[in-house]
Amino acid sequence: MSKNEKSLNWSNWALKIGKCFPLEQLHPDTLVWLQRPETKSVLVACSGGPDSVAVLCALWAHAKKLHIKLIVGHYNHRWRASKSDEDAHFVATMADDLGCEFIGGVRPEDQPACTETSARVLRMEFLRTEARLHNCQCIIFGHQLDDILELQLQRLVRGVGSEGLAAPRSVHIFTVGPAHLRPLLNLRAALIRDSLNAIDVPTCEDATNLDTTIARNGLRHTIIPQLSQTVDRDASVGAARSRQLLEEESSALDTLAREQFATAYSGADYLDRVGLRSAPRALTRRALVAWLASHDLVECLSASGLEQLLDVVVSSKTKHSMSAGCAFIKISAEQIRIASALVCDSTNPIKNSALTAEDSVHLPNRARLIRSAVIVDSQLRDLIFSGAIDPNCEAYLALDHDTSLQVRGWLPGDRFTPIGAPGSKKLKDWFIDRQIPKMERNQLPVVTTAHKGIVWVPGLPPAEESRITNQTIQALRLTYHTSDPI
The missing domain is CATH 3.50.40.10 (Phenylalanyl-trna Synthetase, Chain B, domain 3)
Structure with a gap:
């Protein structure tokens, strides 16, 4: 059925999708979050593709039982000219038919989105902003089980630790801003697509998803099938189990780091270097990342820059300084401090x-x-x-x-x-x-x-x-x- 047909009845389709994916089939961790008394409004990120359509319709079917209000968000990257506009119209029509508020964002002409990364940054900024403006306690994404291995492989080649390989999490909680929930993370892509096709649910098909020159598509259509065939087992299932184990281990390390270096997580002006040197390197790294993040400096250091800082902290050097954006990290024998590279005299503010x-x-x-x-x-x-x-x-x-x-x-x-x-x-x-x-x-x-x-x-x-x-x-x-x- 074409998405351009006028006789679309999304409420009927949503009820059928709700039967295909009953509450007990959704990821249990996301249900715990959705069933909290304080979770009243959620923003559903919907591209119009099968996964996001499925999660929107499933949650709509169960919204009364969950006592939540759904708001639909769609960001138009304008990568595919009129096709991108058609996708936005498709999602807006679906939201309207379901009685959900629709929020659309469009990439400005003067804001380039030439890579997957820059496009993702623009989309996430839009979603987080709208979630805050509409008092949404979480943002819902349509990621499913097969997305896990794709992301793991992309991150492996960049070089990440357990925290990075534990993504995408079913529930990702942030210090500031709404949580990210992925209710379909335990379901296979084929199951979702077959369920929608069985009841003739229309979706948007992005032709660029078949372009294997794009890294994500090359992994999905070529590398991962070849990997599964070579090892004679379903690599995506193994990756999903590894992700869960890595999340558990990452959370355990985070708990230990918070207990041992509480000041790093509270935004303290300085850290005790003696304690950092005596701890396992993994805990010291986490403490440094948390401390830099609390001062909005973690993005100012590259991965190699962070390792260089870590090497100095655990070394026998008694004095060192390195730049981090507009600041300097000053390291002495006893402490690690941040000094501004700007003249920050609070007694001399900007005068009108x-x-x-x-x-x-x-x-x-x-x-x-x-x-x-x-x-x-x-x-x-x-x-x-x-x-x-x-x-x-x-x-x-x-x-x-x-x-x-x-x-x-x-x-x-x-x-x-x-x-x-x-x-x-x-x-x-x-x-x-x-x-x-x-x-x-x-x-x-x-x-x-x-x-x-x-x-x-x-x-x-x-x-x-x-x-x-x-x-x-x-x-x-x-x-x-x-x-x-x-």
């Missing part, structure tokens, strides 16, 4: 200043914010639309040349809507999403206008309201020049 035409503002962190007027010709417009402008240091705003701009520091409660965002949220939440370190946030200038509020903060795209369009002729260019690290 006017940023006048062709002028600049000098900031307490020795950085400088410069304003200039530009005419948006076709060459500049193409550059902006290409996504090549680095929001960490430059922004183009669709504002008249005589617009009055003010510069101030970040204030609690500040809200902002950058280009491509589905809505506004607290500036603090944007800082967290973009991994802007805590010690840098108070030093970033917040640029405002009298009528439009916040129009730019370095590290984030400009405000949606000030987006450059095909009709923009006049614009303001802001550049943020930081001092050299000391």
Whole structure:
């Protein structure tokens, strides 16, 4: 049955899918989470493919018994032109027929998504933002058992530990933000697809899923079948068991690390190096990762950088320093501390200043914010639309040349809507999403206008309201020049 037919009755299909996948067949760990009294609203990520359609319909069929409200989220990467738009329309129609609120996101023209990784980042940012805005306690994904080995192989070639190989988890809880649930993780892809085909449920078929030049597809269609044939056993089943064992062992290590290094998990200013040196390397690594994450610095170190830090910590060196983004990690014989590479004097905050035409503002962190007027010709417009402008240091705003701009520091409660965002949220939440370190946030200038509020903060795209369009002729260019690290 074509997905373009008008006579779709999703409520009937959903009830049939609910019978195909009764509650007791869904992953038990996800049921525990869904049946909690505090779980009232969930966001279901739905691409329109068989797995996400199955999980949406199954949960819809059991929603009354679970006492949950379903919200459907779909992100359009715009990779396949009109086909991507058709998928979005398909999911929106399905949600409407089921009586579920639909939230659609679209990749902005100036936001590139040229790889699987960048596309996934955009989608996850959209889903997490919408889950928070709609007070959803969790996000539902359609991952199934056969996805496990694909992800494990991708991560194995990158080099990860038990934490990385334990993904995707049936329930993944985060310190900040909604949990991720995968109710179909114990079910085979073939079972899901056969169940939908048996009752003629339409789904979206992404032609790129057959493109074996894409790593994930090459693993699915070539490598994994060959592996199973070579070892004469179902490799996906073995991988699922390994994932479960690795999750249990990873959780045990995490518990031990939390008990032995509680300060690392509480965001302490420093760590006791003596204790770290005497512990097993696996526990020391976890403590360091947790501590860096609490200071929003874990993304600033590569895997090799983290191992280099670990080598120094357990070595006999009595003094060492290494950079991590805007900060330095200072290691002495007794302690490990973080020192900012910026001048972070809390007694010298950013003062409210006017940023006048062709002028600049000098900031307490020795950085400088410069304003200039530009005419948006076709060459500049193409550059902006290409996504090549680095929001960490430059922004183009669709504002008249005589617009009055003010510069101030970040204030609690500040809200902002950058280009491509589905809505506004607290500036603090944007800082967290973009991994802007805590010690840098108070030093970033917040640029405002009298009528439009916040129009730019370095590290984030400009405000949606000030987006450059095909009709923009006049614009303001802001550049943020930081001092050299000391």
